[in-house]
Amino acid sequence: MGWHARLELHGSIAGGRSRLAFAHEGPLRVLQTLHPEGPAVVHAVLVHPPGGIVGGDELAIDVRVQPGAHVLVTTPGATRFYRSDGERAAQTVRAHVEAGARLEWLPAETIAYPGCIARNAFDAKLAPGAQLLAWEVCALGLPQAGDPFAAGVLQQRMAVDDVWLDEGWLDAADRWLLDSGPGLAGRRTLGTLVLASGTPWNEAERERLLEAVRAELPATLEPVAAGATCPHERVLVVRGLAEVVEPLMVLWQRLRAVLRQQAWGLQAPPLRLWRV
Numbered sequence: 001m002g003w004h005a006r007l008e009l010h011g012s013i014a015g016g017r018s019r020l021a022f023a024h025e026g027p028l029r030v031l032q033t034l035h036p037e038g039p040a041v042v043h044a045v046l047v048h049p050p051g052g053i054v055g056g057d058e059l060a061i062d063v064r065v066q067p068g069a070h071v072l073v074t075t076p077g078a079t080r081f082y083r084s085d086g087e088r089a090a091q092t093v094r095a096h097v098e099a100g101a102r103l104e105w106l107p108a109e110t111i112a113y114p115g116c117i118a119r120n121a122f123d124a125k126l127a128p129g130a131q132l133l134a135w136e137v138c139a140l141g142l143p144q145a146g147d148p149f150a151a152g153v154l155q156q157r158m159a160v161d162d163v164w165l166d167e168g169w170l171d172a173a174d175r176w177l178l179d180s181g182p183g184l185a186g187r188r189t190l191g192t193l194v195l196a197s198g199t200p201w202n203e204a205e206r207e208r209l210l211e212a213v214r215a216e217l218p219a220t221l222e223p224v225a226a227g228a229t230c231p232h233e234r235v236l237v238v239r240g241l242a243e244v245v246e247p248l249m250v251l252w253q254r255l256r257a258v259l260r261q262q263a264w265g266l267q268a269p270p271l272r273l274w275r276v
Contacts, residue, residue, distance in 0.1 A: 002056025002087065003027055009044065009063045011071035011101070018042040018069045028059055031076065037269065041070040045273065046107075048079070055084030055117060059091040065101040065130075072104040076273050078139075079107060081154065083115035090119040097130035097198070102264070105134035106256070106271075109189075109245045112140050112154040112170070114147055121157040126198035126234075132160065133259060135252050137191040139245050140170060140178075149178075149188060160196045164235040184241060187225075191248045193238040195259050200233040209236055212262045216254055223247040249274075 005026030012019050017039035022030045031045040046061075053059060065071050081089050097103045103124070110120055124132050136158060141149030149172050157167040170177070177183040184190060195209070213228045213236070224247050226240035238255060242248040257268035 002054065002058065002089075003050060004058050005048070006060045007046070007062070009061070009071070009073070011042065011063070011065040011069040011103075013040075013066065013069040016040060018071065020044050020071060028061070036272070037267075041072060043072045043074070043271070046073060046075050052080035052082045053089040053091060053118070054082045055087030055089050057089045061091070061093045063093070063095040063103060063105075065095075065097045065103050067098045067100045070102040070104075072106065074271060074273060075107045077108055079110045079120070080113065081111070081116040081118035081120070082113050083152070084117040086117070088117045088119060091121070092119075093122045095122070095124040095132070097124065097126050097132055099127045099129040099198070101127075102131045103134075104256075105132070107136075108273075109137040109139055109249065111142070112138060112149065112152060114141050114149055114152055114172070116152045116154060118153070119155040119157070121155075121159075123157070123159045124196065125161055126196060128198045130198035131264065132194065132196040133256060134158070134196075135191065135193040135256075137189065137245060137248055137252065138170075140172075140188040140190075143188055144244065158192055158194065160194065160235055163232045164194075164196070164237070166192060166237075185225075187241040187243055189242045189245050189248055191240040191242075191252060193240075193252050193255055195236040195263060197234050197263075201230075206230045206233065206236070209259065209262055212258050213238060213255055216251070216258055218251070224251050226251065 005028035007028040010021045031047045034043040154170045260268040
């Protein structure tokens with residue numbers, strides 16, 4: 001039968017203090033809410049006590065952020081899709097961000113274990129004036145432990161309204177995708193970082209944001225190959241490839257700090273959970 005779990009998060013603001021209410025079914029919880037930046041931003045730490053997602057498991061997370069609130073969601077450890085005997089495992093995140101609200105979706109990496117059959121999806125709906133900063137970092141297999149991604153399938157999806165969709169199948173049998181130059185070029189860690197707005201940026205604003213991001217990208221293809229673009233007037237996307245998770249996550253944290261400052265005028269102190 002597999003675990004079926006649901007978590008609902010509701011962000012609001014009162015008296016200048018962002019708050020988070022939540023309700024859950026099954027093994028998916030909010031470990032703690034914090035205000036390390038002051039009252040205007042509430043941080044939520046999510047945990048999945050079983051420690052991994054196996055075939056037949058379905059995790060659903062619904063996030064709603066009311067006007068003016070600022071919610072940051074992260075996790076203390078990786079999301080792990082384990083080897084499957086044939087059933088699919090799934091994690092689905094749906095976010096609704098209302099006018100003038102902000103959501104930061106900043107989980108630790110996702111690890112696709114060899115033999116997994118999994119779907120990992122994030123869909124966001126943004127009202128005019130809403131803002132989103134989200135990332136995904138995925139590691140295929142455990143190559144440093146001598147357990148490469150020799151079998152398995154991971155379906156990855158990220159979407160913002162009906163203006164941007166990134167969806168694909170990472171199939172261990174597709175050697176052209178995994179190993180060729182136009183594909184992952186033999187690298188097994190990939191990431192996507194998205195800054196999105198419910199209201200279009202003008203051309204000058206888009207170029208300013210892109211210039212700030214590109215100034216932080218590595219000048220060579222090592223240790224991270226990365227590029228940034230604006231595929232839509234409301235969406236900025238950074239894509240990255242690396243051999244292992246750590247350098248890509250370090251880059252994503254640096255880019256988050258740049259985008260927070262450039263787009264929102266906010267500093268970005270590193271989360272305590274990220275300090276290792």
